[in-house]
Amino acid sequence: MSEEFVLEVSGLEVSYGAPVLHDVNFTLAPGERLALVGQSGSGKSTTIGAILGLLPGSGRxxxxxxxxxxEELVDADRARLQTLRGRSIALVPQDPMASLNPSMRVGDQIADALRTYGMSDSREVxxxxxxxxxxxxxxxxxxxxRSYPHEFSGGMRQRVLIAIALSGDPDLIIADEPTSALDVTVQKQILDHLQDLVxxxxxxxxxxxxxxxxxxERTDTVLVMNDGRVVERGEPELVLGDPQDEYTQALVKAAPSIVVDRNRGQESDHAGEFDAATVSANVLExxxxxxxxxxxxxxxxxxxLKGVxxxxxxGRTTAIIGESGSGKSTIAKIVLGLEKATSGTVLAGGRxxxxxxRSERSILRRFSQPVFQDPFSSLNPMWSIERIVREPLDVFRIGTRAERTKKVAEVLDHVAIPRSMSDRRPADLSGGQRQRIAIARALISEPELLICDEAVSALDVLVQEQILDLLRNLQSDLGVSCLFITHDLAVVANLADDVVVMKSGEIVETGATRDVIGHPTADYTQKLLAAVPGSGLLNV
Structure with a gap:
């Protein structure tokens, strides 16, 4: 072992009764940027939990x-680990809503970290x-x-966590999906800032x-993990440009690009067939x-929102894209009846x-179902997965008990969750798995309009591809419509038929996906496209 490395991991094995992490080895030099990639459950978060001494439950x-x-950390006492965390090794966690105190102003939470690290002058703080x-x-x-966490969008809350992590001026930053909730322009800003630190x-x-x-685009070395093992490592150009392992090849193949499927619009032209004499052509106005x-x-x-x-x-997917705070999620909340508009009209299925x-509200709730951005805060932590997914069937009194149980098993298969996990609680699942449960709950009552607010932002590319395929199949088989709110332009290019681009509460561009992505006219849209990371490696 040598002190020339900031971090050195050798033969790491983590067990929860049985081993789940097997013989993980890597080093991190001063100023080096190393990426751990892999699907949910591959061992990425377990690895950083072992490094920080923060393994949950019976993990060891x-x-x-x-x-x-x-300095060896595996046998370090609690006091020493607490001294190192924040000042020397900072963590930017994945889930901002679970990491921020909901009853404390965000500025006070950052100030609390600064005081912990020895800053005492109130003006300086x-x-x-x-x-x-x-x-x-x-x-x-x-x-x-002076605002509270609930007054920020998901992306804004993530930025608060990054500010807290930077407050200790650490020499090692462990970033667990730090930009998954951010739009591409702010993602670029954050990654540029992290690069400046390096x-x-x-x-x-x-x-x-x-x-x-x-x-x-942003790291020097990539480690690919699968089933708790490192299966491939090397420079990004080699690992992603010419992958050798079958699993890495599958990851690269599943990664979405901003190249629009030219047949996408043609396929969905027949997906939403309806009787124009009885049903409006627009699912949402x-x-x-x-x-x-x-x-x-x-x-x-x-x-x-300013006159949207x-x-x-x-039968089509309409995507709304834009930066955090542009008004995307506010539209979703108003459509779902969770917020009241100051003025204007919203018709869902003509209502x-x-x-x-009460009867009209009940119809509207069945008509549209949400998939929220933050799965941890939208799932009841005390309920089993089976009960969470079954809840809409219970509320709307759909089917017998046996039919509901069968339907839960079927929809879990659709979102790639093993039926054996139905008795578990949300805390037992990874972030990506929790989001899949949220999607399953929304799909189970077969709504006419699915409102997805960053629904795939927490998913790895393999599961993301499965969910996007599922949404396409639902649209083709059932004619279900989708309002897809996202900051991911690659997902828009691969899923949406139509695109609405928003900035600061206003629409700056709208049209068919192939026109907006392929030939943007607004300067802001062009800026969004230019900020998409990794296009040189993956958009082929």
Whole structure:
């Protein structure tokens, strides 16, 4: 073992009763950027949990060594690990809603970290909080530092976590899917900032991701993991450009690109056949929609939507793309009846979403079902997977008990969750597996409109491909419509028929996917496309 490495992992084995991580070996030099890639459950998060001494439950390091600058961490006491975490080794976690205190202002949470690391002057603390939030890509940091986590979008909450991680000025950053919830322009800003840390300060970066484009463009070395083992490693150009292992080949093949399928629109022209005499051609109609949020305790207002008008055709997928805070999720909440519009009209299947009668509200709830961005906060932690997925059938009184049980098993198969996991709780699953459960719950009642808010952002490329194929098949077989809210332009190119591009609460461009992605007219759309990572390696 040598102190020339910031991190050295040798023969690492982790067990939960039986071993789940097998003989993992790698080193990380000062200033080096290393990516761990692989599908959910491959061992990526278990590896970083072992490094940080944060394995959950009965998990333990059963063999091997983890050294930080020559110091063994496997047998280190709790006090020593607590000293190293944050100051020397910082973690940017995957799930912002589970990591932030919901009752504490975000600025105070960053300030709390700064004080832990020895900063005592209140003016310096406040100044640094604003600086860190700005560096992490949060606009109006001076004002927004007084906001609570629920007042931020998912992407904004992720940026708060990045600001907290940077507060200790660490020399090793472990980033667990740090940009999965971010739009491509902010993703580029965050990755550029992490790159600056590596270049200017010699900070090392251990990057856990399912985004092969990010891994290929932003790291020096890629390690591919499958079933708790490293199956391939090397420079990104070799691993992703000429993969040798069958599993790596499957990952690269499944990775979406921003090359639009030219047959996509033709295929879906027949997917949503309907009787025009009885059913509207549009599954969703939005006219001059405005939404104004008045922040608590202040005169300041946030205009989330500014006169938005759009239509979504039956049997087709309409994607809404744009940066975090552009108003995408606000539209979804209004359509679902979770928020009230300040003004404007929204018709779902010809019915006003502001319906007041109980019967109309019940019809609307069955008509459209959501898949939320954050699976951890949208799943009941006390319920079994089987009960979570079955809930819509119970609420809408669909089928007998036996039929409901059979339907749950079928939909779990669709989203690649083993039936044997139906008795587990959400905490027992990885982030990607939790999102698959959320998707299964939305699909089980066979809604006419599926509203997906970043529904595949937490999934690895293999499972992402399965979910996108599932959505296509549902559209083809059932004529189900989809409003797909995302920041991932590659997913849009591979799934959507029509695209709506939003910025700061307004629509800047709309049209068929092949036109908007292939020949964008708005400067902002062109900027989004230019920021897509890894296009040189994967868009072939």
């Amino acid at each position: 390091v059963s063999a091997g060594s983890v050294r930080y600058r020559g 406040n100044r640094t909080v604003v600086q860190l939030m700005t560096e992490a890509g949060i606009p109006e940091a001076e004002t927004r530092r 270049t200017e300060r010699g900070t090392s970066l251990l990057f856990v991701t399912h985004d092969l484009g990010v891994a290929g 939005i006219e001059d929609l405005h939404k104004v949020y008045r922040l608590r305790g202040r005169v300041h207002e946030v205009h989330a 008008s759009l239509t979504a055709e039956r 006003d979403v502001d319906a007041t009668s």
